[in-house]
Amino acid sequence: MADKAQIQEAIKTQGEVVRKLKAEKASKEQIDEEVAKLLELKVQLGGDEGRHQFTLKTAKGTRDYNPKQMAIREKVFNTIISCFKRHGAENIDTPVFELKETLTGKYGEDSKLIYDLKDQGGELLSLRYDLTVPFARYLAMNKVTNIKRYHIAKVYRRDNPAMTRGRYREFYQCDFDIAGQYDPMIPDAECLKIVHEILSELELGDFRIKVNDRRILDGMFAVCGVPDDKFRTICSTVDKLDKMSWEDVRSEMVKEKGLSEEAADQIGQYVSLQGGMDLAERLLQDAKMSQSKQACAGLTDMKQLFSYLQLFQVTDKVVFDLSLARGLDYYTGVIYEAILTQTGPVPVAAAQNGAGEKAEEGVSVGSVAGGGRYDGLVGMFDPKGRKVPCVGVSIGIERVFSIMEQKAEASAEKVRTTETQVMVASAQKNLLEERLRLTAELWNAGIKAEVMYKKNPKLLSQLQHCEDSGIPLVAILGEQELKDGVVKLRTVHSREEIDVSRAKLVEEIKRRTSDV
Amino acid sequence: MADKAQIQEAIKTQGEVVRKLKAEKASKEQIDEEVAKLLELKVQLGGDEGRHQFTLKTAKGTRDYNPKQMAIREKVFNTIISCFKRHGAENIDTPVFELKETLTGKYGEDSKLIYDLKDQGGELLSLRYDLTVPFARYLAMNKVTNIKRYHIAKVYRRDNPAMTRGRYREFYQCDFDIAGQYDPMIPDAECLKIVHEILSELELGDFRIKVNDRRILDGMFAVCGVPDDKFRTICSTVDKLDKMSWEDVRSEMVKEKGLSEEAADQIGQYVSLQGGMDLAERLLQDAKMSQSKQACAGLTDMKQLFSYLQLFQVTDKVVFDLSLARGLDYYTGVIYEAILTQTGPVPVAAAQNGAGEKAEEGVSVGSVAGGGRYDGLVGMFDPKGRKVPCVGVSIGIERVFSIMEQKAEASAEKVRTTETQVMVASAQKNLLEERLRLTAELWNAGIKAEVMYKKNPKLLSQLQHCEDSGIPLVAILGEQELKDGVVKLRTVHSREEIDVSRAKLVEEIKRRTSDV
Structure with a gap:
């Protein structure tokens, strides 16, 4: 202390x-x-300096979403959900916590980042770390062998938060997975098509989807002379190539993980390769690589994958990249990761953060989606070890939110946080009851309407509220209007006013707001 | 052990x-x-009996939602969110856990039900118990003095689960709250209007909304001779009147909580009263009740509330009921609770549960919404104690889900779990590539389409999938169709088939599914 x-x-x-x-x-x-x-x-x-007895904050690495952020979030989710539904996905949900043992042994080195619940008597519980393991548990528990589902929910990791760069301890994942025994690479190709559609529709700028295969990686490690028991740990080091230079990665392999220099250099030659179907074909002919059955199986599937991607017209963004590794233990086949390649407006903190984090022209601003095939995970939960092959993708939505927020800030157009169509107002005093009566009429007719909770609000403050929150119409009541059975309908932006009969008001509001 | x-x-x-x-x-x-x-x-x-090493289950008191349940949930949420938006509400979100101290001292006797996180170094955290306290923390932290917001999220209580009756440890709350200094009872009346709209639209059968006021309760306790320091505890006993007979409640007050028999009997006379504006007027004249300033303030507001409820046309369902207490500590004014009064199909477990839980004709199946005014809660978080008056309502959605699920089971109409409009199929072999190409065309045009992940699926199994999942159309490809540049479009329910040119296919699918 x-x-x-x-x-x-x-x-x-x-x-x-x-x-x-x-x-x-x-x-x-x-x-x-x-x-x-x-x-x-x-x-x-403590004491006097910390005046109030409690800290007024959210937990470390978490944040509230204010109405503007929620409006953006809703838009992003709608785009993503529409895409998932377009591909015929069902929706499921699982609890925020699982039995601790359900998560044990699924995340390799990252397990230390799992949040545990306090033992208050009863079961030992942990907050979910991703949506994939709960999905596999769901399949095994309910004996589901065939499903195409999406799941959008928050997950929890006791990671070092970097909130200005969109990295939180509580964050959303948007997962789409296909479980079932099918002909090779068809569902895998659909997952990549989905990433392509979502990133295109969100208009986040240019992007790349890197693809690789665990079998190709393992085969490569084998032919380069990596001992069997070092595959996983060398794989996590290779995974750092998107953040570290080859020299640093090589040094970690040799000095920290005890790999021979020769093996490291051989790996170095492979992991610099990028291409498409042609690269898969070339490697199938490669003298060393072709010695590994595993690698050949992966490369053959890679060729097949690219042929489907051509039919789906998404090869413009997909790169077969041998340096892609992905950290999680449970992948067994194809793996992929999408990155935005455009240098957007860089948050100040990132730019100040020194060399390692410096944003350069053309440098990727990070991964926004990732996934792969995990054919063994469900079997880990099944009492008889029955396998259900799965492939899926997870959209990392927090970074997308950050970018969309920045775009909204930069844009002249104001983000509306409500959908209110009309404000029921009055210019004169003592009309509260009439305002409430009309408002209820509008609500009952399905019109989105607001009314001020004051007995005698000023007309100006009622109009000001419309300006502030983007409400397009005002229905103004006055003694004369009430006598005539009409309402003065004012268009906020043009300030035009016309009298509309009470009987026609709902229809007129609907007409005017349908094309807004 | x-x-x-x-x-x-x-x-x-x-x-x-x-x-x-x-x-x-x-x-x-x-x-x-x-x-x-x-x-x-x-x-x-342990040992041999518990064959596999782990338990394949969700945590106690929690459950997964399968696609059918999710489809129902989506429908219910849409109804609720539409209502909140119709009333001009913004949306916010807060983290699933809060600093432990944020929740401390807000829930009275129920605090023992809070889930704590394990101390893994760093802050002490707890899962949120409701959405109201996080909302108050949000207002104080962001210095918001005026907002109308909704928040839909899961909350956590280490309660005794009774899952067959829709009581879980993880469950959704749908909260709508109005914060700000306004003229009395206008926002309060809107909250009741919202409950009325939502319960009507969900078509859950008949319902009642009971209303009372903490000031009336406290005034009543005072004039009946309850000592000041016993108000809260006597209040929680009164709160049990919906589950226990008056005799049992009286006995708990006298024997467990040490109240005099005389005071208990006086309370007994008041809490049997139910009515509307007339009852509020009568009690304002009541010799004893009128001695309490607090009670008079509450009763005057109650009259005002009913006058607004008349304008909103919801008095048919609202009852001023002096037995309504509500457990939570933070209420300061109006409180309310909605109950379904129709005896629906009673789950077996409830009926088997013995006397206390026996479902009788006309007995309420439980509370589905509740809320009230809490003018002091935000001040508890503000370093300078600045108050922000608030009133809100929480829809208890789990019981609604249960009822909707039962209705869906009983109904002949099948619940669709996807929105797929068309299945791309083929009758002949070796047309996988053509199927994938067409499917991608449809996706790109915004059509919801599925294709089987098999090289050569049988036509019958493709059609069967459409029957099973309610897909209305099938686009069938064959050699002849490909040559002619057409697709055979089949309507699943009528089995009619017509040839549509590739160029017109998207338009035709949209036309046929817009009126489904």
Whole structure:
């Protein structure tokens, strides 16, 4: 525990950081993150400095979504769900926590990132780490051997959060998986088609989908002289090639993992290769690679995959890349990962973060989707070990949200957070009851309507609320209108007003808002 | 810990229970619950009996949703969200866990039901218990003083699950709240209007919305001679009147909570009262009740509330009921609870559960919505104690799901779990590539299409899949059709087939499925 003077010093320094960010008009997210650190320090200090007894914050690595963020989220989800439904997927849901043992032994080195629940008597539970393992548990438990399903839900990882870059401890995954025994590579190709459709429709800029196969990787390790028991650990090192240079990866293999220099160099030659169907064909002829049955099986399937991708017209974005490894233990065949290749507006924090994180022209801004084939996972849950072959893809939606938010900020168009069509207002006093009566009439007719919760609101403040929240129409009541059985219908943006009879009001509002 | 013989005996008994339920064709849910108990026993026993090393189940009190349940859930959510949007609500989201201290001291006696996370270093966290406290934390943290928002998410309670009656440890809440300083009872009335709209639209049968006010309850306790420090505990006992007889409630007050018999009997006279605006007027004249300023304030507001409810045309279902108490500590004004009054199809388990739970004609099947005013909660989070008045309602959706599922089971109409419009099929062999090409064309045109992942599927099995999953159209390819540049479009239910040119296919599918 640091002593009081140290903490006070830290508070001072952190206070400076916050002030500076505010002066620089840094992003709200970034300021919030630093303010949270400041509050944590104040709480450590306790006593007078931490005035209130509790910390007013969300848990580390998590965040609230405000209405604007939710409006964007809804739009993104609608795009994704529409795509999943277009491909005939059903929807399932599983609990946020699983028995601890259900997650045990599925995630390799990442298992330490699992959140456990406190033992309060009863079962030992953990928060789900992804949606794939619960899906496999679901299939085994319900003896489902055939399903095409999507599942959109939050997952939990005690990772180091980097919230300004869209990395959280609580985040959404949007998973689409096909389970069942089918002819090779057809469902696999559909998963890639789905990634292609979603990333195109979200208009996130250019992207690439890297493809590889665990069998090709394992075959490659074998022919390069990697000992059997080092396959998995060497595989996780290769997985770092998107963040580290080859030199650093090589050094980790040799110095930390004890691989021979010769084997490492042979791997180095393969993992630099990228291509399409042609590369698969070439490697099938490769003197060394062709010695591995596993590699040949993977390469033959890769050729088949590309032939289907051609029919699906998505080969423009798909690259067979031998450096793609993916960390998770459960993959058994094809693996893939989609990255955005356009350097978008880079968040300040990332740019400040020094060399390793510096955003350069043309450098990828990170993975937005990934997945692969996992034919053994369901069998791990089945009491008799019955296998159900599966292939799936997970859309990493948080980074997509970040980009969409930045785009919304940059755009002139305001994001609406409600869908209200009309505000029921009055220019005169003592018309609350009439306003409420009309509002209820509109609600009952299915019109989205708001009314101010004041007895005598000013007309100006009622109109101002419409301006602020983008409500297109105002239905204004006055003594005269009530006598005449009409309502003054005002179009907010043009300020035009016309009298509409009460009987025709609903129809008129529907007509005017259907083409907005 | 029970000894081995005891557990073996318990396994035998539990095995009988399961066999009996299966023989009686009890609901899947009920059987699953008993099977889970059996599995737990087997695990306790360990060794050979618990054959596989892990338990294949979801955590106690939780469940998966299968595609059929999800289809129903989607429909219910759409109804609810449409209503919230019709009333101009924005949407927010908060993390599934909060700092433990955020939840501390908000739930009174129920705090013991909160799930804590294990201390893995870092902050102490708990799963959210409801959406109201996180909402108040959100308002204080973001200094929001005015918002109308909805929030639909799962909450967690370590309660005794009764899954066959729709009571779970993980369950959805659908919350709508209005925060802000407004003229009295207008937002409160809108909350009741919303409950009325949602329960009507969901067609769950007849319902009642009971209304009361914490100030009326407290005033009543005061004039009946309940000591100040016993208000909350007596209030929780009164809250049990929907499950217990007055005699039992009276006995708990007197024997367990040490209330005088005289005070209890006076309370008894009040809590039997039900009515509408007239009752509020009568109590304002009541010699005893009118002595309490608090009660008078509550009763005056109750009159006002009913006048707005008349304008909203919902008084047919709303009852001012002095026995309504509601358990949560944070309510400060109006409280309400909606119950279904129709005895629907009663789940077997409930009927078997003995006297206390026996379903009788006209007895309520339980609360489906509840809420009230909580003007002090946000102030508990604000460092300077600034208050933000709030009123809201929470729809308890799990029971609604149960009822909708039962209705779906009973109905002849099949629940579709996908929205697929057309199946791309072939009658002849070796047309996989042509099928994939056409399917991609349809996807690209926004048509929801499926294709079998087999090289040479039988036409019959392709048609069978359409029958099973309710796909209305089949696009059949054959050598002749390919030569002629047409597709045979088959209507599944009528078995009619016509040739449509490739160029017109998308248009024709859209035309035929728009009116389905």
